[in-house]
Amino acid sequence: MSNTNEDPTPPDDLPQALIQRIDPLELPELKSLLSYIEKRIESLRTPIEAEIEADAAGEVLNIENHGAYALVRQHPPDPDGPGVNTDITSLYHVRREPHYDGTESLYWAYLGDLHNAAEARCESCGQTFDRGVDICPNCGSDDVDTGTEE
Incomplete structure (x- = not known):
């Protein structure tokens, strides 16, 4: 096990000027810097919704972003050919x-x-x-097809 009181070895790809600015920081300043860096990384990332849309094998119906993960409802690919199987809705944790x-x-x-x-x-x-909704929760339209004939 390593001694936690030793100074860590900085990565080779960090500029020396940056290391010299970070090394003298105290714990509260380092924690603030870490928080900022994590937010900065998140702002530069492709949103998970866009990654899911690009990666999905079927038709994505809904994405619920929960930060560390997303719940995805989708129609899976049709096993008998091109397109999707609209008779099935699957739920995924991504x-x-x-x-x-x-x-x-x-x-x-x-x-x-x-x-x-x-x-x-x-x-x-x-x-x-879900069936049983008369007004679209997405756009507010009342032009909803429930799949039943009246």
């Missing part, structure tokens, strides 16, 4: 997974298929949501 080389990828965990969900579709904006 998070960023860091790799040793500093890169990240999305890790998709299948949670199961949703029953009696995502059965209504707004004819105006195309958003899919």
